Amino acid sequence: xxxxxxxxxxxxxxxxxxxxxxxxxxxxxxxxxxxxxxxxxxxxxxxxxxxxxxxxxxxxxxxxxxxxxxxxxxxxxxxxxxxxxxxxxxxxxxxxxxxxxxxxxxxxxxxxxxxxxxxxxxxxxxxxxxxxxxxxxxxxxxxxxxxxxxxxxxxxxxxxxxxxxxxxxxxxxxxxxxxxxxxxxxxxxxxxxxxxxxxxxxxxxxxxxxxxxxxxxxxxxxxxxxxxxxxxxxxxxxxxxxxxxxxxxxxxxxxxxxxxxxxxxxxxxxxxxxxxxxxxxxxxxxxxxxxxxxxxxxxxxxxxxxxxxxx
Numbered sequence: 001x002x003x004x005x006x007x008x009x010x011x012x013x014x015x016x017x018x019x020x021x022x023x024x025x026x027x028x029x030x031x032x033x034x035x036x037x038x039x040x041x042x043x044x045x046x047x048x049x050x051x052x053x054x055x056x057x058x059x060x061x062x063x064x065x066x067x068x069x070x071x072x073x074x075x076x077x078x079x080x081x082x083x084x085x086x087x088x089x090x091x092x093x094x095x096x097x098x099x100x101x102x103x104x105x106x107x108x109x110x111x112x113x114x115x116x117x118x119x120x121x122x123x124x125x126x127x128x129x130x131x132x133x134x135x136x137x138x139x140x141x142x143x144x145x146x147x148x149x150x151x152x153x154x155x156x157x158x159x160x161x162x163x164x165x166x167x168x169x170x171x172x173x174x175x176x177x178x179x180x181x182x183x184x185x186x187x188x189x190x191x192x193x194x195x196x197x198x199x200x201x202x203x204x205x206x207x208x209x210x211x212x213x214x215x216x217x218x219x220x221x222x223x224x225x226x227x228x229x230x231x232x233x234x235x236x237x238x239x240x241x242x243x244x245x246x247x248x249x250x251x252x253x254x255x256x257x258x259x260x261x262x263x264x265x266x267x268x269x270x271x272x273x274x275x276x277x278x279x280x281x282x283x284x285x286x287x288x289x290x291x292x293x294x295x296x297x298x299x300x301x302x303x304x305x306x307x308x309x310x311x
Contacts, residue, residue: 003185004140005177008212013176013184014241022238032273033234039276041098041267042301050305052108054079057165060309061199063225065300066101068268069122071203071227075196078111078164082192082203082227084131085124094121094269097276101303104130112136112163116205117189118144118179121269136161136168138188144179157190158219169193171216173207175242193220198310202256203227206265208241209248213255225308226258230283231266234274243272246283250290260308263299 003012014022026032046064054074055062061075069083086104089095104127115123115137123144128135134151135141145152153161155170162168175189191205193216202216202223217223233245243265244252253261266279280299287297298306 005185005188007174007176008172008210009174011174011241013178014238018238022235026235035273035275035278037270038097039267041277042304043098043101044301044303046102046106046303047305048102048106051079051102054108055307057197059198060307061194061196061201061225062305062307063201063227063262064101064305065262065264065302067096067098067302069116069203069205069227069229069265070100071264072102072107073194073201073203074108075194075199075201076165078166079108080163080166080194081107081110081113081131081133083116083122083205084113084127085121086127086130087124090120090124090269094271097268097270098302107131112168114168114192114194114203115141116173116191116203117175118177118187119206120179121271122206123179136163136170136192138170138190140187144187155190156188165197167195169195169220171202171220172210172212173205174210174212175206175208191216193223195220199224199308200310201225201227201308202258204229204252206242207244207252209244209252213252217256217258221257222310223256223258224310225260225262225306226253226256227262227264228252229265230263230279231274231276232272233279234272239272246279247286250283250286259296260306261297262306263297268302 064072071082073080110133177187194201228249230246232243
């Protein structure tokens, strides 16, 4: 079957035989790494009073980690959500290891929700309906939102749109897509560069390591904060085509030329075989190996906020 979308290198998703080997064959043969389904992950109570007022133009941006790849991003007087998955479970059976950073009912008014791709741990339709904000996402996603009364702006890679005073750019990632009855790669996947008056931010979406990070950094120089995934990498033979490990995420950060690294996509949902709390340990070890400044690395607690600004 011809794929509508492919990665920059021409690759598509794993075939059924490969997925079966990972999901069933290796498991039955005892070849998959075993680790607990839960682990302690830091969470703090959010400062709801501060979150009620987004930074004004010229005052930088506030980034609050909600868990997994979900973020509340506030800048230039508006609040955005990225990949909001705010319920207790995805696909009913995969339950949260740690509560969301800010419950839906306590969020400030949201101007738009940015959705990187259609996998259920990034596009949670009930969460998006509860928030009720218009959607910005990749090409082909419109059918997911049919009947939801949510406005939807679709973008191709390198496309842009305005959300209030902020410019949102949709950029490539190395991944794939599939959802319910839709075929593989019928809907585009990617990440976002969010450009305000005094902060430029990057959220990778789901991605393997790829050469595209250098091109994103070239087209969008001066990224003040890069939200990069560090989990869901084991076993490497299967996951490395779609997710980064912590060491690869550090290399992606260098390729982007960003100023600050913000870790995400770990500790919230048990999706792969590594322990839930292993990714930040490997990230810390790689950062130390490179002798990089500690002030550039941020592994936030769920619910914690960080203020970033150009310069």
